[in-house]
Amino acid sequence: MAITAVYPDLRDRPVLITGGGSGIGAALTEGFVRQGSKVAFIDIADAPSNALCDRLEREAGVRPLFVKADLRDIEALRAAIHYAEAAHGPALVLINNAARDDRHDIAAVTSEFWDANQAVNLKPHFFTAQAVAEGMKKAGTGSIINFTSTSFMINLGTLPSYAAAKAGIIGLTKGLAGALGKHGIRVNAIAPGWVITERQQELWVTEEGLAAHVAKQCIHEVMKPDDIVGPCLFLASDSSRMLTAQTMIVDGGFL
Template identity: 45%
Template sequence: MTTIDTSIASPGLSYAIYPSLSGKRAFVTGGATGIGAAMVRAYADQGVHVGFIDIAETEGRQLCRSITDAGGAAWFRKVDVTDIAAMQAAIADFAKAEGPIDVLVNNVANDSRHEMQDVTPDVWNQSFDVNLRPAFFAIQAVAEQMIARKQGSIINFGSISWKAKVDSMPAYTTAKAAVHGLTRSFVKPLGAAGVRINTLLPGWVMTERQITLHLDAEGEQFLRANQPLAGRITPEDTAAMALFLSADDSALCTGQEFTVDGGWT
């Protein structure tokens, strides 16, 4: 397979070239760090005009600057996705500046651990306000233009946590399980116009946050016991799947789950 040595992505990485992505516009929620940042870089490497939002302003501006300094096209705005009006305004402003959005990636999430007895109604609602609600309203913001143009790809980030029966974050796992229903509820109305929507399920991705907070000796043992495939899943592994789902190479894939978990589930 033809690959490209990236100048915008992290050193040493390479991705397959997807000619159908060049010149398109992608919008990523939660794109300043971790998995989101890897996807932003990957899209920029493909010649995509990529817009992204995040509450991490310093990291977001640095990432945007690094892409544009390397000759890529990136657009960033600090947005808290619990503010739906601000999120939809950012989507509209990016489309006005760069053109109609071809790819939407609903990536933003917060998987903070919590025990059942510690969950209050506010904690429950806060989890859904980040892990589920923004995805619906981001889809609402792009669906009309995608349907009108009879093209587009929407990628909703789920999680293997509920399939793996993880018991340390019930509000998060419930919200992420609901993402699958959200995806499937849009398959027919979008599909009639040739617009695709899929769910991407990452396993335990070794972001800086996960390594810092959870990958201790006990975490290493947990990983070895549950992930059959050797190695650690990186944000770039997840980004590679997102690129495929964004490109014409997956033109007849919709309403499906695409899992990157090393065989965990």
């Protein structure tokens, strides 16, 4: 990963990332580790998370803290956050990155599927923020970054429950920003476009489909996970101290 900017205020700052073991989350974990932050991430998958920790310890000389938890289990999520904060101190940066963009047909969606989908893609965003808010209030500062998506903005029809959750994240972001701003806590959202992770490559990318998408971007380059790191570092740092309740679209100009 190429480091394009260094934010001195992020050094030693406790950072908590959900879904930080693979995809965009892994790039974020590495980005903050290379800023010198105290990084903890929550993920459900052992193998990629441990491999990431091993690589960063080898390359950067620092091992992030991996805490295994299922975000759908709110008590387990709270316990994971408590464990991370016991190790690093109260989180002053929270990045709600974890998500599952499984495709689904309207006719096939059951009540159980809907609840399970929202339990991954929307519900944890609130409860992670709730869990770290008191520590941020005591510190008088904090940055919460919620990951939404451009999928609902472009009327993508292959994942309506996911799109509903991602639209809800923007409302949640604005509501949290209004409630927490008086305590010095900023809450913003990042809306990535089509970022080509390993999961995307394995499940949904075709040469023709990707070429057509990139052709509609202003910047005709394939977006990679590393492209999301810089915007996230900026929102986490004091450089954006008066920026809150906003959604930053990072899509190469597709919209």
